[in-house]
Amino acid sequence: MHGMINKSIEDLVTIQFGADKWEAVKKKAGVTETAFVSNQSYPDAMTYGLVGAATEVLGLTADQVLYAFGEFWVTHTAFKGYGDMLMSAGRTIGEFLDYLPLFHTRVALIFPNLKPPRFECSDRHENGITLHYFSDRPGLSMVVVGMLNGISKLYKTPAVVTHTKFKDKGADHDEFLVNWGAADQK
Template identity: 50%
Template sequence: MYGLVNRAVEDLVTNKFGPDAWAEVKSRAGVDIGMFVAMSPYPDAVTYSLVGAASEVLGLPAEQVLEAFGEYWMQYSAREGYGELLDLMGNDLPTFLAELDDVHERLKLSFPDLVPPSMSVSDVTDASLVVHYRSDRAGLAPFVVGLLRAAAARFGRTAEVTVTRSRDDGHDHEEFLVRYLDA
């Protein structure tokens, strides 16, 4: 994945647990890269190793690290110059998510090797919606859970997100139920 993603992992670990924790994470991950270049692609294995090592060093399940990372991504990408793009994605959660594939597509101008996921929404009501997530990558459902909670929070909503279908159970993609707790 692009260095921007690895930099966000670095930022999260460093801000919450300090630079020593990050040094330990990199060392455990066997990652010998001083500084990630945001616009350069790195093998996915680098990101997965960093998340695995962060889970060991911080004593948290990998799912929890990925969820926290998903929540962090929204503020990190906004801070790194993509805030306006996020603002243009609509004024409610279903619209925002429906725009996401187009946004990642547009981002290919800056990140030509981007391999983005695909998201769509269905069953939209005032109280909930279903999100369909398709990816070439495995194991990122907890990341999406964090992303969806953070996306709801952008619109002042508190959401509970559960994985209702998974490739682990033989489905061809993941489905998430997003229920507003403040409906």
């Protein structure tokens, strides 16, 4: 898993719940890293372990943690590390989401040791888009929902995200409808 994901979990827990909680999460997950480096690859099991430990330490459900993490990833961690790049990805939420597949293609090109998820866009229209999410990593669709809400906040464009296809219920991938109404302005 991309180091930025773990870093984001660390930032989320530390900023919103306190450093002692983060130390408790790390201890519970058996993680000994002092800090994570964004573009380094870490074992997926470590990330799942951190999420699992966070649910226990913080008293939240896995979905709550994953959603919070997804949103936080966009608004804080990714914004902090890739803010200019993120904001250059589109003038509007629509342009941004349309660029998302290409962004991940480029991540895979730059970091061949990482295994980013794949996105596709369809049904583009003025106030919405359908986003298709393909990943071999199970159970992370709530992260995507959180991220989409984060992007909506980043572009100051209120949006409604609807999870329409579920891989864990038999579909070949997850699908999300993102609608932002008429307020798409930036």
